[in-house]
Amino acid sequence: MNQTIETILQHRSIRKFTSEPINERQCHTILDCAIAASSSSFIQCVSIIRVTDHEKRLLLAQYAGGQEYVASAAEFFVFCADYNRHQQIYPEAKLGFSEQTLIGAVDAALMAQNSLLAAESLGLGGVYIGGLRNNPDNVSSLLSLPKHVLPLFGLCLGHPAQSPEIKPRLPRSLVVHENSYAPLNREILACYDQHVRKYYQHRSGGSKDMSWSEQISGTLNKEARPFMKQFIEGQGFSLK
Amino acid sequence: MNQTIETILQHRSIRKFTSEPINERQCHTILDCAIAASSSSFIQCVSIIRVTDHEKRLLLAQYAGGQEYVASAAEFFVFCADYNRHQQIYPEAKLGFSEQTLIGAVDAALMAQNSLLAAESLGLGGVYIGGLRNNPDNVSSLLSLPKHVLPLFGLCLGHPAQSPEIKPRLPRSLVVHENSYAPLNREILACYDQHVRKYYQHRSGGSKDMSWSEQISGTLNKEARPFMKQFIEGQGFSLK
Numbered sequence: 001m002n003q004t005i006e007t008i009l010q011h012r013s014i015r016k017f018t019s020e021p022i023n024e025r026q027c028h029t030i031l032d033c034a035i036a037a038s039s040s041s042f043i044q045c046v047s048i049i050r051v052t053d054h055e056k057r058l059l060l061a062q063y064a065g066g067q068e069y070v071a072s073a074a075e076f077f078v079f080c081a082d083y084n085r086h087q088q089i090y091p092e093a094k095l096g097f098s099e100q101t102l103i104g105a106v107d108a109a110l111m112a113q114n115s116l117l118a119a120e121s122l123g124l125g126g127v128y129i130g131g132l133r134n135n136p137d138n139v140s141s142l143l144s145l146p147k148h149v150l151p152l153f154g155l156c157l158g159h160p161a162q163s164p165e166i167k168p169r170l171p172r173s174l175v176v177h178e179n180s181y182a183p184l185n186r187e188i189l190a191c192y193d194q195h196v197r198k199y200y201q202h203r204s205g206g207s208k209d210m211s212w213s214e215q216i217s218g219t220l221n222k223e224a225r226p227f228m229k230q231f232i233e234g235q236g237f238s239l240k
Numbered sequence: 241m242n243q244t245i246e247t248i249l250q251h252r253s254i255r256k257f258t259s260e261p262i263n264e265r266q267c268h269t270i271l272d273c274a275i276a277a278s279s280s281s282f283i284q285c286v287s288i289i290r291v292t293d294h295e296k297r298l299l300l301a302q303y304a305g306g307q308e309y310v311a312s313a314a315e316f317f318v319f320c321a322d323y324n325r326h327q328q329i330y331p332e333a334k335l336g337f338s339e340q341t342l343i344g345a346v347d348a349a350l351m352a353q354n355s356l357l358a359a360e361s362l363g364l365g366g367v368y369i370g371g372l373r374n375n376p377d378n379v380s381s382l383l384s385l386p387k388h389v390l391p392l393f394g395l396c397l398g399h400p401a402q403s404p405e406i407k408p409r410l411p412r413s414l415v416v417h418e419n420s421y422a423p424l425n426r427e428i429l430a431c432y433d434q435h436v437r438k439y440y441q442h443r444s445g446g447s448k449d450m451s452w453s454e455q456i457s458g459t460l461n462k463e464a465r466p467f468m469k470q471f472i473e474g475q476g477f478s479l480k
Contacts, residue, residue, distance in 0.1 A: 001269075003243040004361030008273040008354050029241075031416055033248040035409045037353065040370045040393075041459055042452070044410050053419045085414075086460055088424045089453045093460035098469040098478065099373065105342050106370075106392060109349030113277065114248050117357065121244035130280045130346075133339065144420035152346060153280075169275045170284050174325070176271055179293045180384035184328045212282070213329045219281055220326055220333035229338040229480055238338065238478060240469055 007121045012166050014125025015069045017158030022074040026122055030075075030157070033118035037110040040103045046111050047082035049143050049151075050075065056142055060154065063138050064131030073156035074124075077115065078132065078139070079108040081237065084148040095148055096239035101232065108152050119157045129154035136231045148236045165203060168195050170212075189213065247361045252406050254365025255309045257398030262314040266362055270315075270397070273358035277350040280343045286351050287322035289383050289391075290315065296382055300394065303378050304371030313396035314364075317355065318372065318379070319348040321477065324388040335388055336479035341472065348392050359397045369394035376471045388476045405443060408435050410452075429453065 022030075034048060051057055054071070060078075061070035070076055081104020086093050116126050130153050132139050139151050169175075174188055193211035200208040232238050262270075274288060291297055294311070300318075301310035310316055321344020327333050356366050370393050372379050379391050409415075414428055433451035440448040472478050 002361050004247050005269060005273060005358050007244050008358055009276050011276050011278070013278060028412065029245060031412050033245060035412060035415055036249050036251050038251070038253060038356075038368050039409070040368070042407070043456060043459060044415075044452075046415065047421070048416045049421065050416050050418050056419060083460075084421075085424055086456055089429070090457040090460055093457070094463055095460070097464040097466060098472055099465040101342075102345050102373075102392065102468070102472075103370070103464075105345035106349040109346040110353045113350045113353035114357075116278075117354075118245050118248055121242050128278050128280070130343070133342075142420075143417075146421060149421060152342065167282070169279070172268065172271050172275060175275055175284075175286065176288045176290055177383075178290050179296055180382075181287070181289065181324075181386060181389060184325055189329070212284075216283060216326055217330040217333070219283060220323075220330055220335070223334055224337040224343075225339040226337060226480060228342070229478070232338055232342075238469070240466060 003121065007117055010166070011120065012164045013127040014160045014162060015127050016160070016162040017069065017073050018161045020074065020159045022124060022157060027075060030115045030118045034111040034115040037107070037114045039107055043103065045081055045083055045086065045100070045104050046108045047080045047085070047149065049078040049080065051078065059142055060132065060139065063135035064129050064154070065134050067129060067131055069127065069156050070129055070154065074158035077155045078143060079112050079152050079155065080145065081105060081108055081150040081152060082148070084146050087148055096236055098238045098240065101150070101237040104150060104237070105152060112153070112155055116155060124157055125160035126155055126157040129156060133225055133228060136228065140235070150232060150235045150237050165199065168192070168199050243361065247357055250406070251360065252404045253367035254400045254402060255367050256400070256402040257309065257313050258401045260314065260399045262364060262397060267315060270355045270358045274351040274355040277347070277354045279347055283343065285321055285323055285326065285340070285344050286348045287320045287325065287389065288351070289318040289320065291318065299382055300372065300379065303375035304369050304394070305374050307369060307371055309367065309396050310369055310394065314398035317395045318383060319352050319392050319395065320385065321345060321348055321390040321392060322388070324386050327388055336476055338478045338480065341390070341477040344390060344477070345392060352393070352395055356395060364397055365400035366395055366397040369396060373465055373468060376468065380475070390472060390475045390477050405439065408432070408439050
């Protein structure tokens with residue numbers, strides 16, 4: 001065990017922050033950590049929009065479905081796949097491939113995880129905001145994102161004003177397969193479901209009674225942001 | 241500065257490893273670190289295939305375009321977006337949305353970056369292998385990946401047998417935009433291009449003479465794995 005591993009294993013999403021800002025030096029360190037991540041074929045196809053304008057934060061909080069911590073967090077970053085930069089450099093660039101969308105999403109997340117861990121190692125906390133994809137058109141307009149830039153998710157960072165329990169994850173034996181894909185072990189799943197149910201009961205003081213299987217069934221019972229395909233293609237991604 | 245930030249900022253990809261294995265306890269810690277990452281809506285749609293079979297490793301190295309370290313690294317993990325697990329639990333799950341592909345790619349990368357950093361913090365090194373997407377059909381067959389599982393990239397880990405220089409990344413002022421997307425600053429780019437040219441000259445002993453702009457132009461001059469769209473859709477992703 002060392003500080004890095006401890007930071008990683010102690011992760012819990014923070015959604016309540018004190019009003020204390022993150023000092024500019026720490027903020028730059030966090031951003032430099034993002035940039036230090038691996039980049040597929042050195043393509044460096046990620047941009048980060050740091051949103052310091054309070055009016056824009058309020059709108060983003062609303063677009064994300066009323067997540068007020070988007071407005072109240074000390075910092076808010078929007079991670080975007082960005083091939084517009086490449087097109088400015090090389091106007092003949094062949095863009096629009098699904099492969100490039102995957103690279104953009106993967107490389108943005110590698111960078112984001114570096115920033116979150118750097119922040120957590122400094123005693124800060126944060127939470128990813130996938131809810132930006134509720135209103136991707138509005139997010140793009142607000143941040144003046146041109147074609148070939150795809151906003152993927154946000155990251156709130158700040159000084160924690162809460163200390164939630166660590167949420168129990170799927171056990172390693174279900175996530176990790178050896179040499180070939182293994183069908184689900186139902187006994188281990190049942191045990192995990194019970195574990196999640198207890199976690200929710202405890203966290204909610206008894207009012208939430210739900211297993212993981214029940215939770216994901218509720219999520220996958222609905223269409224998943226069916227407007228995203230058109231939005232992604234409209235930004236010039238995943239067309240071919 | 242602390243150990244976590246130092247680990248992050250000291251990152252360089254390692255492609256030569258000693259023959260020393262990673263002990264099982266460390267390997268489990270690295271995998272547990274992967275699992276501790278944030279998961280979009282707690283959907284937990286990632287599986288990791290740990291490839292310990294040497295014959296499979298040799299084939300994967302070949303599929304990845306002859307990257308022999310895929311075979312020689314102490315450990316090799318394949319990160320996959322996985323909704324097959326959810327379908328086993330809830331056969332009526334609505335799948336095939338582009339949104340779910342993005343979530344899969346992002347969540348897999350968050351997990352992967354946790355594992356790489358955990359490994360690096362232990363004195364190990366590694367490199368991501370996007371080259372698996374050269375032959376995604378072969379990779380899927382070899383690892384028996386069913387529908388709704390999308391292999392995204394691999395990760396080699398082991399004890400470093402090289403100590404390469406840190407590769408210079410785009411400067412913060414080009415990657416980070418404040419409040420709205422800013423067009424490329426050509427002066428800063430020219431300076432960075434010069435920096436990359438010097439890095440390659442130094443690394444290659446004078447034989448490689450290339451700026452970042454030249455490198456990405458060479459990459460984007462070609463179609464980016466144009467077969468990926470069909471493969472992704474064939475696995476049941478990004479259809480709607």
